[in-house]
Amino acid sequence: MCRVCLKRPEIPDERYGRCESCAKNGRVAFRFRLGRDRSGDGLVVRAGELSPRALRQKWREPLAAFKGQAAAKPHLGLHEMELITARDRLESVRMAQDLAAHADEALAALRAAAERTDGAW
Ligand SMILES: [Zn+2]
Numbered sequence: 001m002c003r004v005c006l007k008r009p010e011i012p013d014e015r016y017g018r019c020e021s022c023a024k025n026g027r028v029a030f031r032f033r034l035g036r037d038r039s040g041d042g043l044v045v046r047a048g049e050l051s052p053r054a055l056r057q058k059w060r061e062p063l064a065a066f067k068g069q070a071a072a073k074p075h076l077g078l079h080e081m082e083l084i085t086a087r088d089r090l091e092s093v094r095m096a097q098d099l100a101a102h103a104d105e106a107l108a109a110l111r112a113a114a115e116r117t118d119g120a121w
Pocket residue numbers: 002003004005006007008018019020021022023
């Protein structure tokens with residue numbers, strides 16, 4: 001199944017696991033995994049398909065400007081989030097059901113991660 005639209009079959013061995021239509025439109029899903037921060041109260045990004053630096057370079061501004069709501073999706077595992085992008089545009093943000101109750105906090109964690117300059121999580 002296509003990782004972006006979750007509807008159409010993916011092209012075998014396609015780099016981003018996409019269907020033909022999503023590949024043609026330059027749509028990509030980047031997945032991140034969140035966890036509790038050291039204090040145990042907040043959320044931080046623990047891992048991701050983009051490095052902090054790459055996230056910062058391309059998605060810091062679109063994330064800051066993002067006004068939409070993150071949608072809870074059952075295909076995501078515990079503490080997982082996805083950025084759905086279309087070329088240079090941030091199309092939507094998806095999150096696991098367990099994060100839905102903390103949607104603002106999870107989005108803030110992603111924005112904070114996009115301020116980091118590290119090469120790896
Ligand atoms: Zn697709």
